[in-house]
Amino acid sequence: MEKDKKIGVALGGGSALGFAHLGVLESLEENNVSIDYISGTSAGAVAGVLYAFGVSFKEIEKEAEQLTWKKLAKINPSKLGVASNVAIREILERQIGKKTNLEDAPIPLAIVTTNIDNGEKVVLKSGNAIEAVMASSCLPGLFSPVEIDKKMLVDGGIVENVPISPLKEFGAEIIIGVNLLRHRKYEKPKSIIGVLVNSFDMINHRISAQPKHSDANFLIEPDLSDYYMGDLKKWKQISKLGYLEMQKFVLEVRNLQRATASQNFFHKIKELFLNK
Numbered sequence: 001m002e003k004d005k006k007i008g009v010a011l012g013g014g015s016a017l018g019f020a021h022l023g024v025l026e027s028l029e030e031n032n033v034s035i036d037y038i039s040g041t042s043a044g045a046v047a048g049v050l051y052a053f054g055v056s057f058k059e060i061e062k063e064a065e066q067l068t069w070k071k072l073a074k075i076n077p078s079k080l081g082v083a084s085n086v087a088i089r090e091i092l093e094r095q096i097g098k099k100t101n102l103e104d105a106p107i108p109l110a111i112v113t114t115n116i117d118n119g120e121k122v123v124l125k126s127g128n129a130i131e132a133v134m135a136s137s138c139l140p141g142l143f144s145p146v147e148i149d150k151k152m153l154v155d156g157g158i159v160e161n162v163p164i165s166p167l168k169e170f171g172a173e174i175i176i177g178v179n180l181l182r183h184r185k186y187e188k189p190k191s192i193i194g195v196l197v198n199s200f201d202m203i204n205h206r207i208s209a210q211p212k213h214s215d216a217n218f219l220i221e222p223d224l225s226d227y228y229m230g231d232l233k234k235w236k237q238i239s240k241l242g243y244l245e246m247q248k249f250v251l252e253v254r255n256l257q258r259a260t261a262s263q264n265f266f267h268k269i270k271e272l273f274l275n276k
Contacts, residue, residue: 004258006172006173007035007036007176008167008176009176009178010164012044012163012179012181013045014180016231016238017231018043019238020178020245022235022239023242023246026057027250031250033250036170037167039170040163041136041161042137042155049105049129052106053106053129054106055095063095064235067235074086074087082142083143096129101128103126110124110167111129111132113135113148113156114154114155116153117152120159122148123163131146138155161179162177162178164215165215168215174218175217177218177220217256218252222245223245224241
């Protein structure tokens with residue numbers, strides 16, 4: 001019997017808005033839509049790694065309840081950054097282990113980063129999963145770059161904030177892109193961290209607004225305009241909006257996944273008889 005078409009999900013960056021990814025993934029799981037490939041950038045990399053390694057929504061929610069910006073961006077000046085994102089490392093170490101590699105994920109996974117030396121996109125599909133996520137979520141100027149394979153890597157949002165291209169390379173036949181920056185609102189900065197976050201968000205917003213998502217069969221763009229990138233404490237509301245937006249498309253996704261497979265099956269049967 002012909003198998004369902006392979007589905008890939010591209011999870012975009014957006015700092016605290018990344019909690020919308022939880023709702024998107026929960027909607028797909030609840031409606032029995034299997035995910036065959038995941039790609040992630042920045043906040044999408046965090047969500048993607050946790051989901052790909054089978055961490056439950058309940059466990060992720062426990063971590064979200066305790067997350068604060070004081071923990072997430074602990075001031076720790078260095079030559080290449082002003083803060084440390086050690087909180088993300090600690091969460092990932094607790095949930096997937098310190099030495100876990102990307103290639104070991106039950107769901108094939110790709111993490112998008114940027115080589116700060118030359119601006120090139122670097123897609124990581126193997127190697128230490130935590131280092132990959134730390135690199136992809138490393139906002140330049142705020143956090144120090146992560147060195148992997150002698151490359152200084154930072155946030156992947158600079159080169160591909162909704163990482164669709166890795167899914168095409170995997171061979172995904174149906175692609176769902178999740179863009180968190182379609183509808184934006186900004187908060188007046190109160191610190192250098194606020195200035196950096198807003199600046200980077202504005203750049204990513206313009207990148208994400210460009211018509212680069214034509215290869216996605218479905219583009220999920222929840223209206224998060226009532227929330228800021230720093231709204232960690234509103235993660236439940238943000239997650240719910242991701243869930244509700246995905247619910248608008250999920251039946252169509254499921255039907256396309258299965259109908260396309262059935263069409264291919266009958267097409268092969270037709271060819272078989274015609275060639276006799």
